[in-house]
Amino acid sequence: MKNRSQRIINVARLRAHYLLMHRIRALEEVAARAFEDKLVHGFLYPSIGQEALTVGVIAHLTKRDLVLSTHRGHGQALAKGASSTAMFHELLGREGGICGGKGGPPHIADFGVGLLGSNGVISANIVIGAGAAHAVKLKKEDRIVVCYFGDGATNRGPFLEGLNWAAVFKLPLLFVCEDNGYAATTKTRTMTAGPGFLDRASALGVPAVEVDGNDVVAVEATAAELIRKVRAGEGPLFLHAKTFRVTGHTSSDPGAYRPKGEVEAAKAHDPIARLRELLIGAGVAVDVLDADKASAYAEMDAAYRSAREAAFPAARMAFVDVQDVGSPLVEAF
Amino acid sequence: MKNRSQRIINVARLRAHYLLMHRIRALEEVAARAFEDKLVHGFLYPSIGQEALTVGVIAHLTKRDLVLSTHRGHGQALAKGASSTAMFHELLGREGGICGGKGGPPHIADFGVGLLGSNGVISANIVIGAGAAHAVKLKKEDRIVVCYFGDGATNRGPFLEGLNWAAVFKLPLLFVCEDNGYAATTKTRTMTAGPGFLDRASALGVPAVEVDGNDVVAVEATAAELIRKVRAGEGPLFLHAKTFRVTGHTSSDPGAYRPKGEVEAAKAHDPIARLRELLIGAGVAVDVLDADKASAYAEMDAAYRSAREAAFPAARMAFVDVQDVGSPLVEAF
Amino acid sequence: MSQMTYLEAGRIALEEEMRHDAMVWAVGQDLGRGGAFGQYRGLVEVFGSDRICDAPISEAAILGGSVGAAMMGTRPIADMRMSDFVLCAMDELVNQAAKARFKSGGQARVPLVVRAPIGIHWSSAAQHSQSLEAWYAHVPGLVVVCPAIPADNKGLLKSAIRCDDPVVFMEHKALLCSEGEVPDDVDYTVPLGQASKVCEGKDLTIVSWSNQVHLATKAAQMLAEEGVSVDLIDLRTLWPWDKTMVFESVERTKRLIVAHEAVAVGGFGGEIVATVAEKFGGAIAVRRLGAPRAPVGYAPPIEDAVRVTEEAIAAAVREMVVCKSGGAPRGA
Amino acid sequence: MSQMTYLEAGRIALEEEMRHDAMVWAVGQDLGRGGAFGQYRGLVEVFGSDRICDAPISEAAILGGSVGAAMMGTRPIADMRMSDFVLCAMDELVNQAAKARFKSGGQARVPLVVRAPIGIHWSSAAQHSQSLEAWYAHVPGLVVVCPAIPADNKGLLKSAIRCDDPVVFMEHKALLCSEGEVPDDVDYTVPLGQASKVCEGKDLTIVSWSNQVHLATKAAQMLAEEGVSVDLIDLRTLWPWDKTMVFESVERTKRLIVAHEAVAVGGFGGEIVATVAEKFGGAIAVRRLGAPRAPVGYAPPIEDAVRVTEEAIAAAVREMVVCKSGGAPRGA
Ligand SMILES: Cc1ncc(C[n+]2csc(CCOP(=O)(O)OP(=O)(O)O)c2C)c(N)n1
Ligand SMILES: Cc1ncc(C[n+]2csc(CCOP(=O)(O)OP(=O)(O)O)c2C)c(N)n1
Ligand SMILES: [Mg+2]
Numbered sequence A, B: 001m002k003n004r005s006q007r008i009i010n011v012a013r014l015r016a017h018y019l020l021m022h023r024i025r026a027l028e029e030v031a032a033r034a035f036e037d038k039l040v041h042g043f044l045y046p047s048i049g050q051e052a053l054t055v056g057v058i059a060h061l062t063k064r065d066l067v068l069s070t071h072r073g074h075g076q077a078l079a080k081g082a083s084s085t086a087m088f089h090e091l092l093g094r095e096g097g098i099c100g101g102k103g104g105p106p107h108i109a110d111f112g113v114g115l116l117g118s119n120g121v122i123s124a125n126i127v128i129g130a131g132a133a134h135a136v137k138l139k140k141e142d143r144i145v146v147c148y149f150g151d152g153a154t155n156r157g158p159f160l161e162g163l164n165w166a167a168v169f170k171l172p173l174l175f176v177c178e179d180n181g182y183a184a185t186t187k188t189r190t191m192t193a194g195p196g197f198l199d200r201a202s203a204l205g206v207p208a209v210e211v212d213g214n215d216v217v218a219v220e221a222t223a224a225e226l227i228r229k230v231r232a233g234e235g236p237l238f239l240h241a242k243t244f245r246v247t248g249h250t251s252s253d254p255g256a257y258r259p260k261g262e263v264e265a266a267k268a269h270d271p272i273a274r275l276r277e278l279l280i281g282a283g284v285a286v287d288v289l290d291a292d293k294a295s296a297y298a299e300m301d302a303a304y305r306s307a308r309e310a311a312f313p314a315a316r317m318a319f320v321d322v323q324d325v326g327s328p329l330v331e332a333f
Numbered sequence C, D: 001m002s003q004m005t006y007l008e009a010g011r012i013a014l015e016e017e018m019r020h021d022a023m024v025w026a027v028g029q030d031l032g033r034g035g036a037f038g039q040y041r042g043l044v045e046v047f048g049s050d051r052i053c054d055a056p057i058s059e060a061a062i063l064g065g066s067v068g069a070a071m072m073g074t075r076p077i078a079d080m081r082m083s084d085f086v087l088c089a090m091d092e093l094v095n096q097a098a099k100a101r102f103k104s105g106g107q108a109r110v111p112l113v114v115r116a117p118i119g120i121h122w123s124s125a126a127q128h129s130q131s132l133e134a135w136y137a138h139v140p141g142l143v144v145v146c147p148a149i150p151a152d153n154k155g156l157l158k159s160a161i162r163c164d165d166p167v168v169f170m171e172h173k174a175l176l177c178s179e180g181e182v183p184d185d186v187d188y189t190v191p192l193g194q195a196s197k198v199c200e201g202k203d204l205t206i207v208s209w210s211n212q213v214h215l216a217t218k219a220a221q222m223l224a225e226e227g228v229s230v231d232l233i234d235l236r237t238l239w240p241w242d243k244t245m246v247f248e249s250v251e252r253t254k255r256l257i258v259a260h261e262a263v264a265v266g267g268f269g270g271e272i273v274a275t276v277a278e279k280f281g282g283a284i285a286v287r288r289l290g291a292p293r294a295p296v297g298y299a300p301p302i303e304d305a306v307r308v309t310e311e312a313i314a315a316a317v318r319e320m321v322v323c324k325s326g327g328a329p330r331g332a
């Protein structure tokens, strides 16, 4: 009985993951269309292929828990509960944008759902995340912080400073390394010495665990244990996961530097396809899954449409929310 | 026969070390006197107690090899062959100073003997040292770089970036961590997470070895092997050594934050006293050793005297060696 | 009122604000032993090591971590030890702290004080003597404060801590032991953006800040004996700066000297002089005094060569008052 | 002469200098695939990966390592990808590169080019749009270059590579695809510190640099049709800047506008205006145009709100020429 109901619960959860992963992918694909339509003003950093690691970890978080994401962070934003409509308004630089149209693709933030934001500077969020967790600890709040970053980010100084800091102060913080093998056009391992990411983390006092980042079931199970420990106050932990970005680095990068066949090979491990297979095996009907997928695209199409129809923000907004003291709104130019 | 001659050679070498260690200590002590005499203008960062790690490593270097030292780097300067007279002129800010009186205590450099210099910014020399080694490799020169830094320096980002860099490019570079247990008034281990320095280095692809930093014989033997490998082009290596600074952090720091008895306990492991005992055991006469010591102090007294008698540099020198293009010598103010 | 040092005034300001608001805390190297200059002496005993928090030598984490902690509603003082080491955390200050609120469309607030002592002091040489306040004034999002006297160090540090913007708070190392009268009132604050009039005069306006104010004061005293009366303004806050007081003064005196310790080229003196020149055209004679464009050296004659001395200020005033306006000072 | 893009001119300059001097090499992220903007396209095939050297995302090591490598006699180009990321290596630039020669009493030389594209381009938002050239002009030891046209990008990059000082070399991202005539001569260089006259005029002097020069040029064309003639100077090098050309011009025109894309407050416009105001007093009317003190936002109207447009420049000129001098432009 227990087993059966648990399996039912898991299937329900996994269907929710399936839907969310499709929503993320749909968001990225519709955003790419918006880019081709020349309605996105900056560059997009698509996360297609990396959905499982986002969904499997954030599944364990409450709204009060905090997430810091990367420039490639639309998936994490959606998973944390950000509105796809507000995100599309942001990508198109319209009124109603999640950052008022000021941030754009690599700066999505939604403090209301605990999303402290993406960052355009690689690895800057590692120290900011440590600081957020420091505040949580100082205030004795009952929440944790999850900080995402890429494999390339492990070569910047703030990686060392942030991990050491988190360990010294025993902060409630889970570091998640989204290892897609590339830093822009560079194969990360060609520029990254040492035995690997787990060693880097544990040498800095942050115990580290590895998981297949394209297997949402494995990610969820591994993250469950890590997050339980982080919540219990055992200090920071580190999750490293291999994954793959199927697209180029940005929306304008064809990814020509990749060895032939690499993308195709990676697609065979597509996290959504794998989950779909699992769900079909567990008896979920194909048309139910197709309906989930369709609803994801419908949502993003609608969000895109809403954004297209929205007005641009007023120029005056350029001077709002700079600062209180000495604001450009007060200063005459 | 071979054994005997080798022992004789070693004793000769060790006597040279003994003299050099005394010269370093005498330099620091006479400089401290100069500070009390109010003839040193900034702060001194004394290296008393840390002489063995300097002497045992630099013993293997040729003049063409390069050394980067720390703010506490007077010992390394002397060991690399810098003139004590020019150093005292620098400390007193006089003409004939090793940096023309412009650098002062934490900036001693002597490119003529391969001393690329001290640095007032913790851990900055780690990336600069990596760059120097990079140039050596690019130019296919037959020399190596030794980069010293303190235990506290391992918590700054450039530590990670510099070690990773050196390993990625397989540079001819020996990192030497002078672990005196303190970073200013802070016990380094209270602010440094993880299993230790060896792990930090090897996680960044730089194999690391530990040695008793107050045992010049052990340091020399260990360094011999490491430097042999670095010279052979095997890439960067890391030497970690426990040592102790007997004085406060600077010439004006009484070190009141230290637990009672700590300094006394450390003094029992004084590297000069240990070497002296060894040499006496090896049959070197006490008065020979005393004469070495006396000559060291005589040298530094003379250097101090020379500096005291020297003129201050002309104010105009403030505008020399800023830059060629747009120099303040040309610009009118 | 109590007589105390600039350093002690800052210590008391922090202590008062920490009592007043449990969200205020300080983080930096060696704070548990009083900090690099003793500004935190005794505070760890009162507030514990969570709130007077030691840090590793990790400037990016001290400042960047404070940005994250400020976003989460605490009010950190990030002690950078010396202004020169802010350079080790410049991304965290300029790309992160200063822009977090704007780029998130107002969601983030960063009530952060970046405490970074500046200036030439005790032959500390090129890497420990810089005054880069002009940089921060150029960065949208930042408030920039440079107190010159103990009372202002107290009043401005309290205002900085209460401010919801990131504030770069630059004490001058050479002033730490200087003494002055300081109000005891725990509600005593000095508003950000308000200059103070050091002395009234009618022949020429000197605008200055930080340690340079004291040299300008000496120059003004020398000049007073010569019958030249100087209106001396201590700007105190560089951004926003008190245009009202400066404009009022120069309209009266018709002559302006801005004197600062920092390098003249690209220094904040250029901003003030340019602003006045734009607004008043030729009606105001203007002049800047700042360091030559050279690093600060160690040996005393070399260190001194880049200082803007009281004599240099007085000489510039004399030249402007007597020569440039072709006649004796008015009213002399 | 060949017609080519600004980007291509820079690529050729580097290629020529690398052929000419085996000590020249470039290091930065993704250089082996042409660099972030294609400035290095094809060079790794010619010079190999030792001299067109890929780097990890380690800005402190890219710049700090280049300092060490420059001290050892090589001539690195440290590619920082974008100017904003120089903030991740500011200690290495300001405390190390700029001061190494001075603090060693002249022993160290740092023949280093820090290549750091600046500017507003393509809605890159707050962390990828900055122009901080004023900061570098304030730092003793640094040379500061901001080319505006392809020929200068070639000639100045070659001079920067040949220079024994650390040079902060700031291309403008919005100019990368702009085209122009470029001398083919491998010995063609543009001397550091020399401005260029974009057009001759007598009513007003505009000093500008980088992308802003092109907006000023458009403004000058609009004004020419209205009978106002502008003397437009492209400064090209900010430190040292060409006072000779600027002074000569303002002495004739009596009116100066400095226009730059960077934030006006604390911008390098203040330096130029202040210098002119000090030297010429009221004889020259002065005005600065720069961005409001706000970060650069993403949405086009927000991004555009901080631009100094050609219309804004033209309007300022009209105001100064017609109103401020109380009459129609001379010679109109
Ligand atoms: C400090 C810094 N350096 C360089 C860049 C340019 N950049 C943007 S994304 C990127 C690659 C990052 O790689 P990784 O951390 O692995 O993340 P991924 O893009 O693979 O998700 C680079 C180099 C940047 N944004 N910030
Ligand atoms: C980036 C930076 N932060 C802080 C300082 C101030 N400081 C000077 S020496 C020192 C302690 C360094 O400790 P360690 O690296 O262990 O060397 P030690 O002094 O023990 O030889 C500190 C914090 C500095 N010089 N540079
Ligand atoms: Mg990656």
Ligand SMILES: [Mg+2]
Pocket: B150, B151, B152, B178, B179, B180, B181, B182, B183, B184, B188
């Ligand atoms: Mg130490």
